[in-house]
Amino acid sequence: MNMGNVARKRQKGTSPEKVTQSPDEAACEQRSAQETHQANAPEFGGPMFLPNFKAVGGKLVDFDADLNDIDGQYVLQNVAKDGLAYSAGFRTGDKLFQINGTNIEGFGIEFILDLLRTFHGYQVPQLMLAVERKPEIAGEPSLFIWVIFKVVWQDGIPKIEVIQTLENDTDEMPFIVLGPSFAWRGPPVVAYDIYIDGKQQLYLSIQKDKVVFTTYSKQSIFHGYSYYGGQPRSGNVLAYSLQPLKPNKKQPESTTPVGTAGNTVSAMDFPKYMLNKKDIPTDPRFWYQKHYQNGFSLESVVAKGMYLAMAPNGEAMLSTKQTELKVNKSMTTASKWEPSSPAMTK
Numbered sequence: 001m002n003m004g005n006v007a008r009k010r011q012k013g014t015s016p017e018k019v020t021q022s023p024d025e026a027a028c029e030q031r032s033a034q035e036t037h038q039a040n041a042p043e044f045g046g047p048m049f050l051p052n053f054k055a056v057g058g059k060l061v062d063f064d065a066d067l068n069d070i071d072g073q074y075v076l077q078n079v080a081k082d083g084l085a086y087s088a089g090f091r092t093g094d095k096l097f098q099i100n101g102t103n104i105e106g107f108g109i110e111f112i113l114d115l116l117r118t119f120h121g122y123q124v125p126q127l128m129l130a131v132e133r134k135p136e137i138a139g140e141p142s143l144f145i146w147v148i149f150k151v152v153w154q155d156g157i158p159k160i161e162v163i164q165t166l167e168n169d170t171d172e173m174p175f176i177v178l179g180p181s182f183a184w185r186g187p188p189v190v191a192y193d194i195y196i197d198g199k200q201q202l203y204l205s206i207q208k209d210k211v212v213f214t215t216y217s218k219q220s221i222f223h224g225y226s227y228y229g230g231q232p233r234s235g236n237v238l239a240y241s242l243q244p245l246k247p248n249k250k251q252p253e254s255t256t257p258v259g260t261a262g263n264t265v266s267a268m269d270f271p272k273y274m275l276n277k278k279d280i281p282t283d284p285r286f287w288y289q290k291h292y293q294n295g296f297s298l299e300s301v302v303a304k305g306m307y308l309a310m311a312p313n314g315e316a317m318l319s320t321k322q323t324e325l326k327v328n329k330s331m332t333t334a335s336k337w338e339p340s341s342p343a344m345t346k
Contacts, residue, residue, distance in 0.1 A: 259300025
């Protein structure tokens with residue numbers, strides 16, 4: 001495949017008044033560029049924009065980089081040296097593989113570009129992007145980089161404030177601790193089916209306000225919300241809820257499995273404060289998810305040392321034994337903002 005870069009969709013040296021664009025301007029500009037280059041460039045994609053949180057529904061912030069789909073990989077190109085992406089630490093050739101801790105493989109380039117630039121009511125200003133950077137010397141290992149940043153404004157011009165940068169020689173994200181409280185990482189929110197494997201696959205479900213393992217139903221489709229915080233060695237912090245990011249008005253209140261200090265499992269609602277950008281106190285909805293070779297376990301954040309398990313009657317319980325759970329791509333039809341993906345949140 002021709003690996004030539006797609007030309008930038010704006011002129012270098014753009015004045016401060018043009019560092020942002022309206023959604024309509026961005027769409028028209030992208031269509032024009034695609035028509036101009038469709039004969040020369042087999043890649044798909046376009047310029048990267050971020051929401052302008054100072055003017056919701058207004059202009060977009062140009063990230064000064066393109067994101068193109070090249071053979072199924074999402075590659076940053078045309079990263080301007082005086083632009084926002086470069087100041088955040090990204091470089092031309094970096095391969096984007098995670099957004100806010102969620103693997104984006106298979107999501108589709110248009111979905112990713114829309115996700116990055118759309119403010120949909122819950123998105124937090126803080127953003128975490130993870131990239132793989134190929135070595136300059138052949139045979140050397142790749143470098144995996146996670147950058148947590150946000151857009152700030154100085155004299156009416158958008159700038160990047162880097163909160164934290166982490167590096168690793170594998171795609172396993174280093175644990176991040178930002179304080180004693182928790183903070184939602186932000187979208188995307190992915191739908192999963194969680195089950196115990198055996199003679200018959202029994203799926204985690206909520207039936208009549210009880211958390212059970214049973215045959216598959218619509219009450220087995222859990223949406224994974226990933227958080228910063230907690231004890232790094234215990235695993236990544238998640239909450240699983242039947243409630244999607246855009247809840248259905250008919251959604252029942254008891255949607256979220258919780259572990260209690262009394263070593264039981266019950267169901268609660270999923271309130272809006274669980275989507276706060278910071279300072280969420282310790283909550284029974286939180287679970288430590290620890291990965292193994294063939295599956296993972298869920299430890300209650302409230303009841304330390306107690307893991308999600310199945311009682312003989314099929315009801316969910318807490319046990320000192322680390323029950324091995326597995327996950328499937330959800331059988332549900334995903335909405336625009338909640339793609340169903342085989343990629344686990346790591």
